[in-house]
Amino acid sequence: MADFVAPPSRSRDLDKLLLRTGNLVGSNFEPGAELRDDLQEYARILVVGAGGLGCELLKDLALSGFKNIDVIDMDRIEVTNLNRQFLFRVEDVGKPKAEVAAKRVMERVSGVNIVPHFCRIEDKEIPFYNDFNIIVLGLDSIEARSYINSVACSFLEYDSDDKPREETIKPMVDGGTEGFKGHARVIMPGVTPCFECTIWLFPPQVKFPLCTLAETPRTAAHCIEYAHLIKWDEVHSGKAFDPDDPEHMKWVYDEAIKRAELFGIPGVTYSLTQGVVKNIIPAIASTNAIISAACALETLKIASGCSKTLANYLTYNGVAGLHIKVTEFVKDKDCLVCGPGVLIELDASVTLEKFINLLEDHPKLLLSKASVSHRGKNLYMQAPPVLEEMTRSNLSLPLYELMDKVAKDTIHVTGTTSKDGKKTSCLRKLRVVFKAIDGVTDMDTAGGA
Amino acid sequence: MAEPKIKYDRQLRIWGEQGQAALEKASICLLNCGPTGSETLKNLVLGGIGSITVIDGSKVVLGDLGNNFMLDESCVGESKAKSVCAFLQELNDAVKAKFIEEYPETLIKTNPSFFSQFTLVVATQLVEDSMVKLDKICREANVILIFARSYGLTGLVRISVKEHTVIESKPDHFLDDLRLNNPWPELRKFAETIDINVQDPVAHKHTPYVVVLLKVAEEWAKSHQGSLPSTREEKREFKELLKSKTIAFDEDNYKEAVEASFKVFSSRGISQDLQQIIDDSQAEVSSSSSNYWVMVAALKDFIASEGCAEAPLDGSIPDMTSSTEHYVNLQKIYQAKAEADFLSIEQRVRNILKKLGREPDSISKATIKSFCRNARKLKVCRYRLIEDEFSNPSITELQKYLTDEDYSVAVGFYILLRAADRFAANYNCFPGEFEGPLDEDISRLKTTAVGVLSDLGCNGLTVTEDLINEMCRFGAAELHAVAAFIGGIASQEVIKLITKQFVPMSGTFIFNGIDHKSQLLSL
Numbered sequence: 001m002a003d004f005v006a007p008p009s010r011s012r013d014l015d016k017l018l019l020r021t022g023n024l025v026g027s028n029f030e031p032g033a034e035l036r037d038d039l040q041e042y043a044r045i046l047v048v049g050a051g052g053l054g055c056e057l058l059k060d061l062a063l064s065g066f067k068n069i070d071v072i073d074m075d076r077i078e079v080t081n082l083n084r085q086f087l088f089r090v091e092d093v094g095k096p097k098a099e100v101a102a103k104r105v106m107e108r109v110s111g112v113n114i115v116p117h118f119c120r121i122e123d124k125e126i127p128f129y130n131d132f133n134i135i136v137l138g139l140d141s142i143e144a145r146s147y148i149n150s151v152a153c154s155f156l157e158y159d160s161d162d163k164p165r166e167e168t169i170k171p172m173v174d175g176g177t178e179g180f181k182g183h184a185r186v187i188m189p190g191v192t193p194c195f196e197c198t199i200w201l202f203p204p205q206v207k208f209p210l211c212t213l214a215e216t217p218r219t220a221a222h223c224i225e226y227a228h229l230i231k232w233d234e235v236h237s238g239k240a241f242d243p244d245d246p247e248h249m250k251w252v253y254d255e256a257i258k259r260a261e262l263f264g265i266p267g268v269t270y271s272l273t274q275g276v277v278k279n280i281i282p283a284i285a286s287t288n289a290i291i292s293a294a295c296a297l298e299t300l301k302i303a304s305g306c307s308k309t310l311a312n313y314l315t316y317n318g319v320a321g322l323h324i325k326v327t328e329f330v331k332d333k334d335c336l337v338c339g340p341g342v343l344i345e346l347d348a349s350v351t352l353e354k355f356i357n358l359l360e361d362h363p364k365l366l367l368s369k370a371s372v373s374h375r376g377k378n379l380y381m382q383a384p385p386v387l388e389e390m391t392r393s394n395l396s397l398p399l400y401e402l403m404d405k406v407a408k409d410t411i412h413v414t415g416t417t418s419k420d421g422k423k424t425s426c427l428r429k430l431r432v433v434f435k436a437i438d439g440v441t442d443m444d445t446a447g448g449a
Numbered sequence: 450m451a452e453p454k455i456k457y458d459r460q461l462r463i464w465g466e467q468g469q470a471a472l473e474k475a476s477i478c479l480l481n482c483g484p485t486g487s488e489t490l491k492n493l494v495l496g497g498i499g500s501i502t503v504i505d506g507s508k509v510v511l512g513d514l515g516n517n518f519m520l521d522e523s524c525v526g527e528s529k530a531k532s533v534c535a536f537l538q539e540l541n542d543a544v545k546a547k548f549i550e551e552y553p554e555t556l557i558k559t560n561p562s563f564f565s566q567f568t569l570v571v572a573t574q575l576v577e578d579s580m581v582k583l584d585k586i587c588r589e590a591n592v593i594l595i596f597a598r599s600y601g602l603t604g605l606v607r608i609s610v611k612e613h614t615v616i617e618s619k620p621d622h623f624l625d626d627l628r629l630n631n632p633w634p635e636l637r638k639f640a641e642t643i644d645i646n647v648q649d650p651v652a653h654k655h656t657p658y659v660v661v662l663l664k665v666a667e668e669w670a671k672s673h674q675g676s677l678p679s680t681r682e683e684k685r686e687f688k689e690l691l692k693s694k695t696i697a698f699d700e701d702n703y704k705e706a707v708e709a710s711f712k713v714f715s716s717r718g719i720s721q722d723l724q725q726i727i728d729d730s731q732a733e734v735s736s737s738s739s740n741y742w743v744m745v746a747a748l749k750d751f752i753a754s755e756g757c758a759e760a761p762l763d764g765s766i767p768d769m770t771s772s773t774e775h776y777v778n779l780q781k782i783y784q785a786k787a788e789a790d791f792l793s794i795e796q797r798v799r800n801i802l803k804k805l806g807r808e809p810d811s812i813s814k815a816t817i818k819s820f821c822r823n824a825r826k827l828k829v830c831r832y833r834l835i836e837d838e839f840s841n842p843s844i845t846e847l848q849k850y851l852t853d854e855d856y857s858v859a860v861g862f863y864i865l866l867r868a869a870d871r872f873a874a875n876y877n878c879f880p881g882e883f884e885g886p887l888d889e890d891i892s893r894l895k896t897t898a899v900g901v902l903s904d905l906g907c908n909g910l911t912v913t914e915d916l917i918n919e920m921c922r923f924g925a926a927e928l929h930a931v932a933a934f935i936g937g938i939a940s941q942e943v944i945k946l947i948t949k950q951f952v953p954m955s956g957t958f959i960f961n962g963i964d965h966k967s968q969l970l971s972l
Contacts, residue, residue: 008510010511013516014926016924020924022922059518063516108518180463216655216772218769218773282460283460287941289492289933290933296929311964317621318951319951326965326966
């Protein structure tokens with residue numbers, strides 16, 4: 001407070017980075033008080049997930065010059081969150097994470113506005129996500145990442161040379177941790193690989209063969225999965241197993257113990273039972289702090305240009321020593337999600353209903369229960385019932401007419417697709433071209449993407 | 450489960466109850482509670498560290514609210530140590546939290562014995578001169594020390610302790626010890642009881658690959674004057690021989706056997722890493738040797754005189770396609786051998802303790818057992834005094850990093866952090882710390898950096914103009930995101946040092962917040 005040269009300012013430290021010129025900076029960097037004020041006033045950031053990473057991200061972003069933040073999370077606070085999700089206290093258990101996290105950060109960092117959304121990410125209309133400048137992901141599931149990625153990529157438009165239009169690029173910053181390991185990455189759809197381009201980085205979980213569980217169990221996990229996947233259904237005809245019901249968990253544990261004793265297999269504990277059944281990923285505060293900090297720093301750099309951005313994937317491993325590595329992955333030029341869109345060639349007479357059926361059998365899409373929209377207009381919606389009823393009459397109309405007789409255009413479809421036997425929500429961008437319409441006669445088969 | 454156990458469930462799955470108990474016993478001292486220090490402690494308090502003592506002599510000013518989450522409006526004008534301590538206490542009431550309103554530099558100068566009461570000291574935002582002094586104090590008192598510093602888009606983390614020994618290093622991937630290249634008599638005998646050419650297809654495809662490999666290796670040895678496959682051609686033939694034993698296309702056990710056949714060919718004996726540990730001069734034990742080195746001495750004797758120059762067997766086997774019965778029996782054979790090796794090591798440990806005039810039972814059975822189970826994964830970490838690194842770093846390493854395209858930025862920051870401290874000692878402020886044009890500071894910092902490099906004997910090497918400019922632009926700012934990153938790294942290392950699990954980082958970690966090509970420098 002005794003500094004007479006510069007008036008005391010809350011952004012004392014951040015100002016050095018935002019107000020001074022630099023040589024190792026982004027091409028969009030225009031240092032000055034205006035940049036700082038614009039970040040505060042206009043930049044809108046969405047944080048997806050208010051868990052271990054989300055809590056850290058909200059704090060880090062609020063102290064990195066951002067004042068307009070939204071956070072979305074469908075979960076409620078549990079006791080096991082308290083070892084790392086530092087915005088929550090014992091008395092908060094049971095309350096929605098997004099709401100408590102937003103409130104706590106606003107209490108401590110004055111001037112910051114955080115809007116919580118206590119719901120599933122799929123519950124939000126797609127345009128909701130377009131309101132943000134940057135989407136930051138603090139998630140622990142591949143499906144959720146994949147969904148947000150497909151949404152962000154759906155905003156991407158390509159020009160006639162198949163170059164991404166810069167103003168339609170929705171940057172994402174994604175973090176993930178497991179124990180002493182984690183990753184942070186920057187996704188610029190159309191420019192750097194999207195989540196789907198490098199989906200191989202997340203191999204599907206290995207499952208035990210059912211015959212091993214049923215006939216030749218050897219490990220404690222085999223006994224637990226037998227009780228969970230086979231015995232439960234045998235005994236509780238029709239009643240679904242609920243991993244969050246302690247009585248259900250206890251039952252599985254007791255059955256696993258019995259089976260282990262029968263076969264002379266050691267090692268079944270209650271803790272292991274929970275770990276196997278719920279596929280618990282160990283998590284600690286420090287790894288979340290490291291990864292979130294890297295994500296928040298990259299978010300600040302993307303928004304301000306105050307330094308170079310990460311290109312494009314950082315891994316941290318603290319198990320044996322300290323290993324931080326940056327890898328520059330490349331885009332999959334045929335990516336269904338961030339590419340220009342799957343090309344579909346249709347007769348002008350094809351009805352919307354037939355089109356929807358066609359998506360289900362399309363080898364690249366395998367998209368069932370599709371809802372279709374064109375330039376923001378809902379052509380057919382599977383849900384909610386009101387919208388379904390309102391759009392049902394479109395089903396019998398030719399798609400060409402519903403698309404205002406445009407010979408070639410992009411449409412968006414949402415629905416479910418199945419991958420590795422698991423159904424997931426997804427959003428796909430399609431380029432529809434109508435056959436025998438003047439001007440596009442040079443288009444041939446519908447195979448290319 | 451009791452509530453603390455549920456609360457810590459996700460971390461107990463990593464470091465177990467023993468690790469947790471070690472954390473709960475530890476007392477940590479934090480020097481300076483800006484965001485770097487506060488964030489380091491936050492991560493430890495959440496995990497249930499025993500006690501914290503926060504030391505900072507400054508009062509909270511408005512600028513502190515912009516980078517430190519532990520402080521809010523009500524703290525302005527108050528002691529920073531007191532305010533940060535109060536917030537940290539709110540995070541976990543099981544932690545004993547206290548503060549001392551005092552500048553760390555004063556304590557270092559006037560009360561060096563103060564630090565000996567702690568398990569570990571986290572020293573943040575110290576300049577070179579204080580780092581060197583504190584390091585000597587802690588080394589003398591055998592207190593673990595971690596330096597952490599955030600500075601604009603760079604920073605450093607450095608551990609300093611004479612020696613840190615690890616039994617449970619818990620590596621991600623570690624080759625199991627099945628002794629297929631060197632089976633002991635009981636394992637051979639067990640394999641003899643199983644007919645791998647059994648006609649029943651169900652039994653055939655449920656013969657564990659361990660047995661398959663042992664039998665086929667024996668068959669091979671018989672036709673090759675008792676030796677195992679060693680050339681590439683022989684290895685290929687061995688795999689063909691394995692495949693010829695299959696009687697159906699879906700025999701997973703044979704696929705596993707082919708994949709694991711390298712375990713038959715691999716060389717016997719212990720790894721170079723372990724050899725280095727048993728050759729360490731500390732393995733010549735004296736009455737003041739730590740329990741770790743007493744056990745290493747026992748291990749050394751065991752390897753020399755028993756166990757065919759092998760480490761004690763850890764006794765665990767991976768899951769493999771097998772009937773339950775074969776698998777459980779196999780497990781028992783491995784466990785019995787591990788138990789016998791343990792007893793043999795235990796006997797040696799007791800004898801050594803007796804010879805050293807110490808209580809023979811002063812090392813618990815559980816500790817020796819854990820030592821045996823992890824014998825192949827032992828680690829020893831040693832750290833130079835920071836003064837030695839500063840005055841006499843490895844020149845070859847410095848040159849290597851300075852000329853490497855990817856990592857010249859990180860090592861450039863290392864030089865510039867040192868230059869910034871020298872700058873501060875000369876001019877009473879950090880380069881670019883105050884408002885106004887940076888030109889003068891830039892040229893001063895450049896001259897200072899050249900001086901640092903020449904004092905290190907790196908004449909001719911330079912730090913780029915761009916980086917010098919950046920360093921002045923940073924003006925010693927402590928950015929929250931950088932502080933959270935550095936604090937996160939520091940707390941992670943604290944956890945490894947306190948739990949004595951996993952392996953702490955070696956060398957000096959330099960954060961590169963520009964493109965994240967950070968680097969560990971072995972200087």
